[in-house]
Amino acid sequence: MNREEFLASWNEKFRPQEDGAQLPPHHHHCLGCGPDNPHGHHLTVHRRGEEVHATHIFDERHVGAPGIAHGGAVATVLDDLFGYLLYLTGGPAVTRQLEVLYASPVILGTTYRLAARVLRAEGRKLYVEADMRDVEGSLVASAAALFLSVDVTHFDQGMPR
Ligand SMILES: CCCCCCCC(=O)SCCNC(=O)CCNC(=O)[C@H](O)C(C)(C)COP(=O)(O)OP(=O)(O)OC[C@H]1O[C@@H](n2cnc3c(N)ncnc32)[C@H](O)[C@@H]1OP(=O)(O)O
Numbered sequence: 314m315n316r317e318e319f320l321a322s323w324n325e326k327f328r329p330q331e332d333g334a335q336l337p338p339h340h341h342h343c344l345g346c347g348p349d350n351p352h353g354h355h356l357t358v359h360r361r362g363e364e365v366h367a368t369h370i371f372d373e374r375h376v377g378a379p380g381i382a383h384g385g386a387v388a389t390v391l392d393d394l395f396g397y398l399l400y401l402t403g404g405p406a407v408t409r410q411l412e413v414l415y416a417s418p419v420i421l422g423t424t425y426r427l428a429a430r431v432l433r434a435e436g437r438k439l440y441v442e443a444d445m446r447d448v449e450g451s452l453v454a455s456a457a458a459l460f461l462s463v464d465v466t467h468f469d470q471g472m473p474r
Pocket residue numbers: 339392393395396399405406407408409410437438459461463467
């Protein structure tokens with residue numbers, strides 16, 4: 314994706330999103346949510362009140378120990394989910410710090426439910442938390458992160474020159 318395409322999608326991404334709405338992917342090749350990334354998680358995320366929710370099944374592409382999701386893959390999904398809170402807060406930000414607690418193994422081929430919320434905002438700083446639970450409601454992982462808001466020129470650093 315070039316700079317013009319990325320910026321063109323910006324206003325659409327950060328427009329107000331109704332409760333219950335399916336939120337747009339960060340971009341089409343995003344590792345967490347891009348529908349066109351063959352290695353990606355293809356996360357589908359909805360606004361639920363002041364939270365964002367997703368359901369996810371890890372597969373063989375995400376394997377760590379046999380039959381169990383790689384911890385980095387779990388962190389990817391949690392980090393990407395945090396990126397959806399930005400549609401509720403209204404502007405771009407990036408992960409400055411991410412902490413993940415792995416409470417129990419994440420089993421491939423199993424449905425998990427994820428939810429994320431903003432704890433507080435202080436100037437450019439956005440403190441967020443998320444949890445991932447099995448269908449019975451038991452916690453399998455949780456995360457806390459600090460996002461820092463950036464302006465759109467931040468993303469110029471990755472654009473082709
Ligand atoms: C479009 C959205 C897509 C979302 C996709 C999903 C999420 C992602 O994967 S994002 C990708 C991964 N993250 C990145 O690539 C970010 C890389 N890091 C950076 O670019 C920079 O460090 C960046 C922009 C975050 C911050 O840089 P910079 O603005 O220079 O920060 P800096 O001035 O050091 O700190 C800003 C403030 O935060 C504070 N701060 C920094 N780190 C911490 C911390 N760990 N705890 C508390 N405060 C902190 C600083 O003290 C400072 O506070 P103040 O303004 O009061 O002095």
